[in-house]
Amino acid sequence: MIADARTLAEGATLEADVCIAGAGAAGMTIALDLRASGLSVLLLESGGAERDPEVQALSEGRMTGIDTWNVRAMRIRALGGTTGHWAGWCRPLTPQDFEKRDYIPLSGWPIKYSDLVPFYRRACETVQIGEFDWNSAARAKATGKALLPLGDAIDQRYYQFSPPTRFGSFYSDTLGQADDVRVLTFANVRDIRLDQRRGRVESFACRTLQGTTFNVQAGRYVLALGGIENARILLASRSQESDGVANGHGVVGRYFMEHPHYYNSVGVVHPSTADLSFYQRGPSDLKRADGTVVEMLGALGLAAETSRREKLLNFSATFSGPGAGRAASGQAQSDVLPASTAQALVTRGAGDFNATQLTVRSEQSPFRESRITLTEDLDALGMPRVALDWRIAPEDDVRMRRAMVILARELGAAGLARTWIPGDTSRFVWRQDPGGHHMGATRMGTDPAVSVVNSDSRTHQVENLYITGGSVFTTGGDSNPTLTIVALAHRLADTLKRGASTMNR
Amino acid sequence: MNSYPRREFLLRALAACGTPFLMPLASVEGLQKPQAGTAAAGYFGGRTDAARAIGEAYVRQLGLDTSAESIHKAALGALKVIEGASSQQNAISALGIAVRRDFQQGRSVQLEGWIVSRTEAELCALTLLPATN
Numbered sequence: 090m091i092a093d094a095r096t097l098a099e100g101a102t103l104e105a106d107v108c109i110a111g112a113g114a115a116g117m118t119i120a121l122d123l124r125a126s127g128l129s130v131l132l133l134e135s136g137g138a139e140r141d142p143e144v145q146a147l148s149e150g151r152m153t154g155i156d157t158w159n160v161r162a163m164r165i166r167a168l169g170g171t172t173g174h175w176a177g178w179c180r181p182l183t184p185q186d187f188e189k190r191d192y193i194p195l196s197g198w199p200i201k202y203s204d205l206v207p208f209y210r211r212a213c214e215t216v217q218i219g220e221f222d223w224n225s226a227a228r229a230k231a232t233g234k235a236l237l238p239l240g241d242a243i244d245q246r247y248y249q250f251s252p253p254t255r256f257g258s259f260y261s262d263t264l265g266q267a268d269d270v271r272v273l274t275f276a277n278v279r280d281i282r283l284d285q286r287r288g289r290v291e292s293f294a295c296r297t298l299q300g301t302t303f304n305v306q307a308g309r310y311v312l313a314l315g316g317i318e319n320a321r322i323l324l325a326s327r328s329q330e331s332d333g334v335a336n337g338h339g340v341v342g343r344y345f346m347e348h349p350h351y352y353n354s355v356g357v358v359h360p361s362t363a364d365l366s367f368y369q370r371g372p373s374d375l376k377r378a379d380g381t382v383v384e385m386l387g388a389l390g391l392a393a394e395t396s397r398r399e400k401l402l403n404f405s406a407t408f409s410g411p412g413a414g415r416a417a418s419g420q421a422q423s424d425v426l427p428a429s430t431a432q433a434l435v436t437r438g439a440g441d442f443n444a445t446q447l448t449v450r451s452e453q454s455p456f457r458e459s460r461i462t463l464t465e466d467l468d469a470l471g472m473p474r475v476a477l478d479w480r481i482a483p484e485d486d487v488r489m490r491r492a493m494v495i496l497a498r499e500l501g502a503a504g505l506a507r508t509w510i511p512g513d514t515s516r517f518v519w520r521q522d523p524g525g526h527h528m529g530a531t532r533m534g535t536d537p538a539v540s541v542v543n544s545d546s547r548t549h550q551v552e553n554l555y556i557t558g559g560s561v562f563t564t565g566g567d568s569n570p571t572l573t574i575v576a577l578a579h580r581l582a583d584t585l586k587r588g589a590s591t592m593n594r
Numbered sequence: 595m596n597s598y599p600r601r602e603f604l605l606r607a608l609a610a611c612g613t614p615f616l617m618p619l620a621s622v623e624g625l626q627k628p629q630a631g632t633a634a635a636g637y638f639g640g641r642t643d644a645a646r647a648i649g650e651a652y653v654r655q656l657g658l659d660t661s662a663e664s665i666h667k668a669a670l671g672a673l674k675v676i677e678g679a680s681s682q683q684n685a686i687s688a689l690g691i692a693v694r695r696d697f698q699q700g701r702s703v704q705l706e707g708w709i710v711s712r713t714e715a716e717l718c719a720l721t722l723l724p725a726t727n
Contacts, residue, residue, distance in 0.1 A: 240698075356707075429644035434710065438639015494702065497709035502697035509707045517707075 094276035105131035108307035113170020115578040116313035122582030133276040136167035154478035169257025177253030178569040185393040186566035192400040198563040199544035212575035218249040219375025219383040231374035234367040250384040281326035316527025316559040335548040342461035346529035349521035353446040356509035358431040361441035402452040528562040628685040634720035642721040649718030651705040672716035
């Protein structure tokens with residue numbers, strides 16, 4: 090059933106076994122999984138079926154660090170959440186991403202890659218991509234496209250593309266027809282109320298933009314509000330604890346991570362005979378459950394061993410620009426890469442060449458000073474707005490440049506290309522831009538001094554409060570996060586089901 | 595007085611000074627051993643304008659000037675490869691191998707933004723020789 094909170098009676102109390110705040114990819118996935126589980130589910134969504142500027146304004150905030158585009162527009166408050174403008178890029182984190190790396194402080198998830206694989210498999214179906222198969226050699230063989238003949242230092246990988254699945258339009262009807270799931274639109278959580286012991290959530294205090302207030306009482310509560318809003322509601326729930334909920338160690342909001350994107354930042358000049366078709370977006374041999382073909386895009390990164398040995402962060406580089414992979418007759422397609430230099434270095438005076446660019450998507454190391462805080466400004470619900478101070482550890486930039494040099498050497502060693510990495514004053518820009526991926530502000534870990542949730546996604550301090558989404562990422566890897574967010578949601582749904590007999594109201 | 599081209603004059607002068615920069619002289623004398631500047635230019639397909647710009651950046655990065663003596667100092671590795679070759683064509687092949695080996699073994703430098711192999715950078719420097727005459 091889908092209902093509108095604006096029709097509720099003032100002061101109403103709603104009950105459920107599980108209350109999920111946020112009907113984006115994570116919240117909807119959990120609700121879908123909990124159908125017919127014996128648990129009653131209440132799914133709260135701030136918006137409705139369509140985007141509404143008045144609702145969207147609730148996400149307004151300030152950016153005080155690196156520009157993260159637009160806090161207000163980046164996240165969508167409507168059924169389906171930010172999948173409403175998701176581009177569909179899918180790739181799992183790597184096994185290495187889950188491991189502790191001594192050279193990256195606070196790295197190491199409390200779960201292993203293998204723990205998440207069964208949920209990644211389910212996530213592939215949920216986001217409508219092909220099977221959980223990330224073998225580039227197999228993909229190349231099946232599609233008749235060639236991998237670049239690079240050495241072992243380089244990991245050749247690829248993205249699968251979701252249609253993309255707009256969770257709101259694709260899954261709302263299914264949830265609406267579920268007997269045991271109630272979806273309540275235009276419902277905003279304003280405060281998390283704890284019991285006297287401060288160890289359990291007693292209720293969510295909610296409100297509509299029209300002023301109707303109501304309470305939700307549930308056995309267990311899940312925050313699935315997105316990478317920024319998860320931290321915001323915890324920090325803003327100060328009616329009982331001055332630092333907010335689940336924030337006894339002051340970790341909530343800290344360690345905010347993005348994927349620094351270096352858009353079209355690295356120049357690559359290669360003979361026009363080079364076959365880059367694997368690295369252009371196109372059909373794969375993979376099929377969705379409905380039999381349609383999944384698109385893919387090849388990318389380059391460092392092999393785990395290289396990354397470990399050189400103490401570097403993970404990254405993926407994709408070719409871009411009109412010349413990528415096309416065997417057109419050669420003129421450098423950018424006046425930033427002088428044709429004469431390309432001619433000299435790449436074809437040595439004989440033969441055509443193409444110039445293209447790499448967009449590099451990087452991991453950032455967890456950085457305590459990169460954080461979300463509350464401001465004095467209030468939104469229409471009376472909730473403090475956020476200040477987002479996205480920062481990157483200075484050594485991260487050095488590491489990324491070093492990683493690019495290694496990639497350049499490998500391309501040179503294979504006789505494939507010459508690479509151009511900009512300085513700060515070049516027209517190619519080496520600048521950390523965001524990817525719109527908000528991670529880490531309620532991170533997962535075993536130590537409450539540096540994490541907010543445990544390996545079950547349950548808060549360390551509040552036993553019936555769970556958090557899911559990008560905010561629980563311990564480290565972010567370089568993969569676009571949606572597939573992992575959905576996998577974690579499937580995993581949490583199973584956790585909630587397992588606890589059904591002991592954790593109900 | 596003999597009217598040597600300026601570049602050849604310089605090479606003879608270098609030889610007379612006792613520098614080991616003898617290959618150009620050998621070329622001038624009509625022997626078959628490859629000549630450094632010619633080999634470098636040949637490596638780049640005879641199009642040396644861009645290579646010269648990179649070569650200048652390389653010697654500058656090393657804190658050297660573009661005198662023949664400095665270029666010689668900057669290009670010892672490439673000169674050794676050329677010296678060991680029996681002909682211009684062999685030298686160019688050997689240089690190609692040396693460039694790839696540089697990349698494999700991490701011997702690269704960044705010049706004007708380009709990541710080039712050390713041997714490549716040295717070859718670029720060698721293309722400056724005519725300009726120093």
